[in-house]
Amino acid sequence: MKRIVVLISGSGTNMQAIVEACQAQHIEGNVVAVISNKAGVAGLEKAAAADIPTAVLSHKDFETREAYDAELQQLVDSYQPDVVVLAGFMRILTAEFTQHYHGRMLNIHPSLLPKYRGINTHQRALDNGDIEHGVSVHFVTEELDGGPVILQARVPVFENDSADDLQQRVHSQEHRIYPLVVQWLCSERLKLTAKGATLDGTLLGPQGYAAD
Numbered sequence: 001m002k003r004i005v006v007l008i009s010g011s012g013t014n015m016q017a018i019v020e021a022c023q024a025q026h027i028e029g030n031v032v033a034v035i036s037n038k039a040g041v042a043g044l045e046k047a048a049a050a051d052i053p054t055a056v057l058s059h060k061d062f063e064t065r066e067a068y069d070a071e072l073q074q075l076v077d078s079y080q081p082d083v084v085v086l087a088g089f090m091r092i093l094t095a096e097f098t099q100h101y102h103g104r105m106l107n108i109h110p111s112l113l114p115k116y117r118g119i120n121t122h123q124r125a126l127d128n129g130d131i132e133h134g135v136s137v138h139f140v141t142e143e144l145d146g147g148p149v150i151l152q153a154r155v156p157v158f159e160n161d162s163a164d165d166l167q168q169r170v171h172s173q174e175h176r177i178y179p180l181v182v183q184w185l186c187s188e189r190l191k192l193t194a195k196g197a198t199l200d201g202t203l204l205g206p207q208g209y210a211a212d
Helices: 013-023 044-051 065-075 094-099 121-127 164-185
Strands: 002-008 029-036 054-056 084-085 107-108 130-140 149-156 191-192 196-197
Touching: 002 164, 013 029, 013 044, 013 094, 013 164, 029 044, 029 065, 029 164, 044 054, 054 065, 065 149, 084 164, 107 164, 107 196, 121 130, 130 164, 149 164, 149 196, 164 191
Parallel strands: 002 029, 002 084, 029 054, 084 107
Antiparallel strands: 107 130, 130 149, 191 196
């Protein structure tokens, strides 16, 4: 069973989906810690309710991003993780941090990457008149939201949609695909190679698995 550490900044709904999948034995692993850069967020309460150890390391207590990430790395490593999952962790990570967890760290991003890296993805999709939107799970690399895509889920964009409407539609897909990808990594079916992400030894395309 792999040891999973989840990093959050807010509500922790994706973290909860992963915890529930572990409890149902759909993931060959256990969440051994949930770490937040913000105190008092709902995700910490959800983790505590599931008897999962929690920790808070506020970025506001550090003068530089490098100093924060160095301390965060020590904290994460204290739980001896096999897999690190970013689940709404609203921090841009340093190259040193991402390299330390190379091939072991996943992120979920609310767009069909490479579209709309960064924030405000739902409003940007609406502003551009997109007819579909979605979510991507990818390996974390030094490039912001730029690591190899593993799996995407698409949702339609309807006339008169608000950003909140779109966010809710995307969230429902997030909770389906993120536990699946975590299981692929925990079962060692998924790997990050020099050429990109592979599943069962097959190189995934730019849009990940099942791009059709």
